[in-house]
Amino acid sequence: MPKNLFQEIVFTVIMVFVMVYAMICYNIALACGGMNNAVFLNAFFMNFL
DSSP, X not given: OOOSHHHHHHHHHHHHHHXXXXXXXXXXXXXXXXXXXXXXXXXXXXXXX
């Protein structure tokens, strides 16, 4: 766990990206009718590009 302010900020930013990616994967999986490898690829391109 973070020990100082800088580590807290970095941890928060990393967790934000992880949660956004996870929620995008979840929404795409709901729209596609299930999880498959394409969900992760599509979520990556929607989130980071």
